Amino acid sequence: MVLVQGAIVVLMVRYRHRAxxxxxxxxxxxxxEVLWTIIPAAILGVLTFSSKQVWTAIRYAPESRPPTIRPAxxxxxxxxxxWNIIYPGADGEFGQYLVYAxxxxxxxxxxxxxxxxxxxxxxxxxxxxxxxxxxNTIENPLGKVYDDPRxxxxxxxxxxxxxxxxxxxxxxxxxxxxxxVIHSFTxxxxxxxxxxxxxxxxxxxxxxxxxxxxxxxxGYFEIACQELCGQGHFTMQGRMVxxxxxxxxxxxxxxxxxxxx
Amino acid sequence: MSEPPRLNSIDGPPTGWLKRYIxxxxxxxxxxxxxxxxxxxxxLGGLLAMLIRWQLAFPGDANHPVPIxxxxxxxxxxxxxxxFYNMVFSMHATIMxxxxxxxLLVNVFGNYLIPLKIGARxxxxxxxxxxxxxxxxxAGAIMLAGFFLPGNAASAGWTSYxxxxxxxxxxxxxxxxxxxxxxxxxxxxxxxxxxxxxVKLRGKFVTGAVSILLSGVAAWGWVVGVRAVxxxxxxxxxxxxxxxxxxxxxxxxxxxxxxxxxRCPGMTMFRMPLSVWSLFITAILVLLxxxxxxxxxxxxxxxxxxLTGFFSDGGVPLLHQHLFWFYSHPAxxxxxxxxxxxxxxILPVFSRKPVFGYRPMVYAMASIAFLGFVVWxxxxxxxxxxxxxxxxxxxxxxxxxxxxxxxxxNWLATMWGGNIRFTVPMCNAIAFVSMFxxxxxxGIFMASTPVDIxxxxxxxxxxxxxxxxxxxxxxxxxxxxxxxxxxxxxRMMNDKLGYVHFVLTFITFNCxxxxxHILGIAGFPRRYADYTHFExxxxxxxxxxxxxxxxxxxxxxxxxxxxNFIGSWIWGRAAPAxxxxxxxxxxxxxxxxxxxxxxxxxxxxxxxxxxxxxxxVAEDWLPQTRVLVEPASAKG
Ligand SMILES: [Cu+2]
Ligand SMILES: [Cu+2]
Numbered sequence: 001m002v003l004v005q006g007a008i009v010v011l012m013v014r015y016r017h018r019a020x021x022x023x024x025x026x027x028x029x030x031x032x033e034v035l036w037t038i039i040p041a042a043i044l045g046v047l048t049f050s051s052k053q054v055w056t057a058i059r060y061a062p063e064s065r066p067p068t069i070r071p072a073x074x075x076x077x078x079x080x081x082x083w084n085i086i087y088p089g090a091d092g093e094f095g096q097y098l099v100y101a102x103x104x105x106x107x108x109x110x111x112x113x114x115x116x117x118x119x120x121x122x123x124x125x126x127x128x129x130x131x132x133x134x135x136n137t138i139e140n141p142l143g144k145v146y147d148d149p150r151x152x153x154x155x156x157x158x159x160x161x162x163x164x165x166x167x168x169x170x171x172x173x174x175x176x177x178x179x180x181v182i183h184s185f186t187x188x189x190x191x192x193x194x195x196x197x198x199x200x201x202x203x204x205x206x207x208x209x210x211x212x213x214x215x216x217x218x219g220y221f222e223i224a225c226q227e228l229c230g231q232g233h234f235t236m237q238g239r240m241v242x243x244x245x246x247x248x249x250x251x252x253x254x255x256x257x258x259x260x261x
Numbered sequence: 262m263s264e265p266p267r268l269n270s271i272d273g274p275p276t277g278w279l280k281r282y283i284x285x286x287x288x289x290x291x292x293x294x295x296x297x298x299x300x301x302x303x304x305l306g307g308l309l310a311m312l313i314r315w316q317l318a319f320p321g322d323a324n325h326p327v328p329i330x331x332x333x334x335x336x337x338x339x340x341x342x343x344x345f346y347n348m349v350f351s352m353h354a355t356i357m358x359x360x361x362x363x364x365l366l367v368n369v370f371g372n373y374l375i376p377l378k379i380g381a382r383x384x385x386x387x388x389x390x391x392x393x394x395x396x397x398x399x400a401g402a403i404m405l406a407g408f409f410l411p412g413n414a415a416s417a418g419w420t421s422y423x424x425x426x427x428x429x430x431x432x433x434x435x436x437x438x439x440x441x442x443x444x445x446x447x448x449x450x451x452x453x454x455x456x457x458x459x460v461k462l463r464g465k466f467v468t469g470a471v472s473i474l475l476s477g478v479a480a481w482g483w484v485v486g487v488r489a490v491x492x493x494x495x496x497x498x499x500x501x502x503x504x505x506x507x508x509x510x511x512x513x514x515x516x517x518x519x520x521x522x523x524r525c526p527g528m529t530m531f532r533m534p535l536s537v538w539s540l541f542i543t544a545i546l547v548l549l550x551x552x553x554x555x556x557x558x559x560x561x562x563x564x565x566x567x568l569t570g571f572f573s574d575g576g577v578p579l580l581h582q583h584l585f586w587f588y589s590h591p592a593x594x595x596x597x598x599x600x601x602x603x604x605x606x607i608l609p610v611f612s613r614k615p616v617f618g619y620r621p622m623v624y625a626m627a628s629i630a631f632l633g634f635v636v637w638x639x640x641x642x643x644x645x646x647x648x649x650x651x652x653x654x655x656x657x658x659x660x661x662x663x664x665x666x667x668x669x670x671n672w673l674a675t676m677w678g679g680n681i682r683f684t685v686p687m688c689n690a691i692a693f694v695s696m697f698x699x700x701x702x703x704g705i706f707m708a709s710t711p712v713d714i715x716x717x718x719x720x721x722x723x724x725x726x727x728x729x730x731x732x733x734x735x736x737x738x739x740x741x742x743x744x745x746x747x748x749x750x751x752r753m754m755n756d757k758l759g760y761v762h763f764v765l766t767f768i769t770f771n772c773x774x775x776x777x778h779i780l781g782i783a784g785f786p787r788r789y790a791d792y793t794h795f796e797x798x799x800x801x802x803x804x805x806x807x808x809x810x811x812x813x814x815x816x817x818x819x820x821x822x823x824x825n826f827i828g829s830w831i832w833g834r835a836a837p838a839x840x841x842x843x844x845x846x847x848x849x850x851x852x853x854x855x856x857x858x859x860x861x862x863x864x865x866x867x868x869x870x871x872x873x874x875x876x877x878v879a880e881d882w883l884p885q886t887r888v889l890v891e892p893a894s895a896k897g
Contacts (some may be wrong), residue, residue: 029674033621036670037663044659047709052652054711055432079371176645181425182578184643184718188784188797191715193646197578198424202645222797226718226786230425231344236790 009031011041058192061205071171071205072248074164077142078176078183078196082161084221086154087090089255095151098143098179098198100136104230111145114139143179153256163220163239167248168211176202186228187240195227208242275336284395284457286387287857291394292751295364298401300826302360304534307852309353317808318348318802320791325664343790346417347495350788352407354419355498358400359505362734363592366599367509367547368393370741371516371540373749374603377855378537380525384517388458395454395513400504403487406440407494407501415498418788421591423581424573426791427564430493439609444487450479452459485796496565503558506551513551525846531623532885534845534870535616538623539602542630546591546598549634554588559582568878569774582644586637596730598626600737602691607744608868610843611687612679613881615871618671625664625671632661644715651710658708664699669694675794676823680874680881684841685759690739692767696732700725703778718788721781726773739763739822746826747840748847751854752833758825765818772811776804842882845870849884 056064062071075086075094088094101109107119115131123131136143142159142205151210166172176185178196184210186193187206212219221239243251282290312327319325320626326339334439336342341349348404359531372390376383384390407414412430416419456472491497511694520541524533533541561581563569570576597779609616616622638646672694681687703725716722746754785798792798850864864886873885 029618032670032674033618033667037667040664041660044662045703047705048656048659051655051709051711055648055652055655058711058714059651074406132810181428182422182644186718186784186786188715193643193714193717195643197645198573200576200579200645208406218796223796224795224797228347228422228788230428231342231347233347234786234791235344235794237795246599 021067054228058204060089061171062203066133071173072167073173076185077174078200080180080230081236084159085162086156086159087252089153089155089254091153093150095148096145096156098244099145100143101132102130108141114195155252163241165241165243166208168208168242170245171207172204173203173205181229183229186224186226187221188224189221193226211244212242277550284454284631285393288372288376288384288390291390292369294394295368299361302356306353306356306361309349310348311816314809314812315349315351316346316790318806320793344416346790348413351415351418354385358419362596362730365738367543367595370511370599371509371512374536375516375519377859378534378845379528381519381523381847385513385523385718386515389511390515391454393508395451398450398510399468400508403491403497406444407497409437410494412493413783414494417495420585421498423578426495427573430495432638436488441484445480448483449476452476452479494598496562503555506555509547509551513544513547516540525863525866532866532869533604535622536602539598539626541624543595543598546595546630550588550591553584557584570773578644579644582641586640590637593634594629596734601792603741604693604737607686607690607740609676609871609873610841611682611684612676613873614675614679615873616785617674621667622671625667626663629661631851632657636661636743639708643717644711650784655708655710661704669698678776685763686740686744688763689736689743693736693740696728698727698734700733718786719781720777720785720787723787724774724781732770747836748853751836752828752829753836754829754833755825760819762821769811769815769818772806773815844872844882844884846885847868850886
């Protein structure tokens with residue numbers, strides 16, 4: 001770029017208008033054209049294929065890594081305007097989320113008697129809307145499916161807008177989806193981001209190499225939303241703390257039994 | 262001047278002032294109408310940009326309330342609410358892209374230059390050509406109506422990604438009076454145009470009265486329909502772009518037909534000036550891409566009315582992004598190719614030298630246009646689409662840089678060995694090349710998928726787009742206006758004001774947007790109304806203030822241009838037919854400004870458009886139409 005700008009200045013000075021001089025009469029040069037087509041193409045080709053490997057490491061890690069390495073898995077659900085963090089517990093698998101009660105359902109998802117009846121279907125017509133709204137926003141804001149066996153040990157109760165904790169020196173698979181509109185889960189310090197799309201599950205991988213406490217204040221990394229999601233887009237700030245592997249295992253991988261070795 | 266010859270459609274040369282200057286089918290008048298309206302929208306888009314910069318310089322700062330608007334809107338403390346900020350940047354981008362740059366390049370210069378440069382008397386379909394302007398007014402009016410609707414104009418960004426864009430901004434409240442009036446006037450003018458050519462009754466008075474009545478009724482029906490469809494800012498946005506799509510299409514079929522069918526004798530395809538080539542290729546892009554945008558807008562509208570669920574409510578949000586970018590990536594080239602073409606015309610004129618590599622330039626443009634259709638996914642690397650697809654799009658996006666590079670090298674080689682005259686248009690054209698290189702190279706960063714993870718949706722993108730669209734397209738537009746103004750208005754522009762405008766714009770532009778690269782590398786997010794609560798970015802406030810002050814200066818730098826543009830029209834020195842000693846038909850074969858019907862006699866072309874400093878003649882220019890008595894091979 002500097003070269004081209006330099007060339008422009010040189011050309012401007014060297015070939016400025018002088019009286020009585022005629023410009024050179026050239027129409028082009030095929031060899032030059034071929035040259036300055038092929039050289040940039042070659043450079044760009046190299047760039048493309050070198051960047052492909054980095055891309056694969058970030059986006060294809062869960063499929064391509066050897067089964068001996070056990071990643072930390074975290075499910076992030078974007079919501080206007082906060083990040084919800086869910087840990088899978090001992091089995092390392094998430095249950096199903098974002099399935100919401102409908103007026104036609106026979107049972108509430110958690111099989112409890114909300115509004116005094118078995119399911120939304122049995123509610124009086126004038127209460128259905130209100131009760132469902134209340135259930136879906138207060139009782140079960142993440143739309144958890146309680147029947148799913150994989151979700152029995154999930155750590156989801158405090159999910160709403162809590163700080164995310166990840167282990168140091170261990171690959172972290174972040175699974176991303178959204179409750180309402182598109183957000184973009186961004187960790188600026190780690191150079192990773194991915195949109196959270198309602199109805200889609202995305203995943204990327206990164207490996208923190210230092211604990212937050214070693215880094216000193218403020219003691220956490222910031223999470224930002226970088227896809228416009230409405231009025232409070234800029235307030236969608238989260239926190240991520242890197243803790244030791246032992247701490248992480250104790251806090252997030254013991255629920256519902258012993259963690260796999 | 263004798264009476265201009267009969268045109269090839271409608272019914273002979275018009276007589277009344279209405280059909281001469283307002284409802285004209287003359288391509289030159291239509292071009293100027295587009296020019297004035299686009300420049301007005303440019304001012305509006307610029308003011309919105311000032312609001313953005315004010316907010317980012319003083320986010321939540323009670324000592325710096327927003328001037329005028331803060332009091333007018335009765336905001337608490339005069340501070341801009343975040344949803345209003347979202348609306349401001351969404352509308353800034355929308356207006357600049359769809360109502361300024363595309364019309365300026367495609368409609369203004371496409372209309373003005375194509376017939377003159379290929380030796381045609383007018384466009385192939387004159388009535389449609391006029392209609393494309395008058396149908397543009399209702400599109401603009403619907404977009405403007407958004408500002409007056411309860412719940413603000415569209416606020417989901419210029420890309421309007423659902424599900425966010427599917428959210429209603431108000432509860433389908435009734436329209437206030439202002440947007441109704443604006444839309445009625447715009448529709449009335451549009452239907453008036455159709456009536457002016459469609460209604461033929463006995464007697465002038467009867468025809469006029471019936472036309473007014475018909476237009477009024479039609480306009481009323483139009484407003485009722487628009488109100489039903491566009492109940493909030495976002496639906497107005499969708500509807501406006503749908504209508505605008507028809508404007509683009511009407512223009513595009515006209516340009517393609519004109520270039521293919523109406524070239525004068527001797528004007529082979531490879532003797533056309535590069536600006537005509539670029540506009541021709543652009544028209545093909547418009548023709549192929551715009552229907553997809555139209556389809557996306559219809560689907561979005563139906564979603565917005567809760568009739569369907571294509572994108573939201575259980576639909577696939579990514580589908581909108583695919584459709585939108587399938588149009589909007591080619592649109593990037595719609596917004597830059599004509600500027601490239603016009604710069605390719607201006608550089609040889611003032612270097613007094615043939616353009617370097619004419620055919621490679623044409624092939625480069627054609628391959629940019631082709632590749633432009635297979636790279637849209639680079640806007641979606643981080644969107645959650647299949648990562649394998651991202652790799653595919655990364656490859657095609659990387660290679661689109663190759664033909665762009667070829668063009669840059671050819672421009673430099675055109676200047677090499679030349680005899681450069683630093684006129685105002687030439688300065689702007691060189692600035693175009695220089696800024697385009699910066700904008701183009703920063704684009705390569707984004708084409709690289711892993712780098713894009715970090716920089717996407719940061720200010721790096723904002724810097725890139727402004728280097729391409731302001732540094733590129735707008736400098737191209739300025740160059741073109743300075744260059745063709747004498748032809749359009751028959752007056753010379755003031756050189757001193759021109760240089761002042763150029764130097765100030767160039768400096769303040771770079772101060773404003775180069776700094777944004779640095780913000781972007783720090784990950785500074787775009788579309789944030791406030792960043793001071795982030796540990797990471799709070800300390801960029803002084804930097805943002807510097808950018809804002811530069812942006813205010815950039816806006817003020819346009820004042821000399823406005824004075825020059827209006828002043829030269831009134832007081833400018835009368836322009837000779839060919840003030841730049843150029844070779845192409847619009848300079849050599851018609852007066853400034855050209856009469857209706859352009860050429861008294863259809864010219865005959867003997868050579869390419871860039872024969873400067875030819876050894877065959879003593880002067881350093883050789884018009885396309887000049888007949889050489891000696892054989893061309895002899896030394897002159
Ligand atoms: Cu968000
Ligand atoms: Cu693109």
